[in-house]
Structures are given as C-alpha cells and as structure tokens.
Amino acid sequence: MTERIKMTAQPPEITVDVATRYLEADSSPEEERFIFAYTVTILNQGETPAQLLTRHWVITHGNGKKQEVRGDGVVGKQPVIKPGEGYQYTSSTILETPMGTMGGSYQMIDENGEQFNAAIPEFLLSTPRTLH
Numbered sequence: 001m002t003e004r005i006k007m008t009a010q011p012p013e014i015t016v017d018v019a020t021r022y023l024e025a026d027s028s029p030e031e032e033r034f035i036f037a038y039t040v041t042i043l044n045q046g047e048t049p050a051q052l053l054t055r056h057w058v059i060t061h062g063n064g065k066k067q068e069v070r071g072d073g074v075v076g077k078q079p080v081i082k083p084g085e086g087y088q089y090t091s092s093t094i095l096e097t098p099m100g101t102m103g104g105s106y107q108m109i110d111e112n113g114e115q116f117n118a119a120i121p122e123f124l125l126s127t128p129r130t131l132h
Helices: none
Strands: 014-022 034-044 050-061 066-072 086-095 099-110 115-126
Touching: 014 099, 014 115, 034 115, 050 086, 050 115, 086 099
Parallel strands: none
Antiparallel strands: 014 034, 034 086, 050 066, 050 099, 099 115
C-alpha cells in the first residue's frame, strides 16, 4: 500500500523593514501635532510571488491612545512582489505626542490564491532628543 502525504505549500517568506524620520517643519508641537514619515521595505524571500492586498496598522500615541487603520493596498497600490525582490514606499502619520509606536500586518495572497498575513513588527516613532 502506498502512503500519500498531502503537501501544503508554505506562504512566501515576507520580511518588513521600516525607517522613520520626524518631520519637524510640518509638525506643530504646541497643537499636539507630531508628523512622522516612514519608509517601508517589503522583501519576498520565498520562492513564489505574493501580492499585497490590504494593510492593517495599529498606531499607539505616547498618551496610550490607539488608532487602527485598515485599507486596500499601500499608497494606492497593490503590488505583486516576485521572489527575491522587494517593494518600497513612503507614507506618514500624525501623533498627538512626541513619541509613539506603529505595527500591524499586510494581508497578502500567493500565486495559488492562498491568503496569509505578513507581520509588520512594531517600531518606534520619536522626535529627536525624546529618548536619552
């Protein structure tokens, strides 16, 4: 008797890296308006293409206030990221405090139609000289 083993394809390995910067000229601390730009690099280190469908961000202000942002794609696009390639974009967010965090996930789909989440590790947003 032959034993059959069902193989389940693993979703592509997606890594996310984020670089941030405080936009001092656009911010207004006296109005509790601190603007940060963030550049995200999404790398597909797997063996199959993956398309980014939606985003989910959790933004936490330094005062404990949380915001959730959900939407289609990123900066108006739903990129297909081929194996060994990446996609980079820059966006921004506004905090009420000089420090906070962001993190979340991208919902993606592989070439077989299987959906999966790619984690966006939590990262710090901080004005210069906020942390000692």
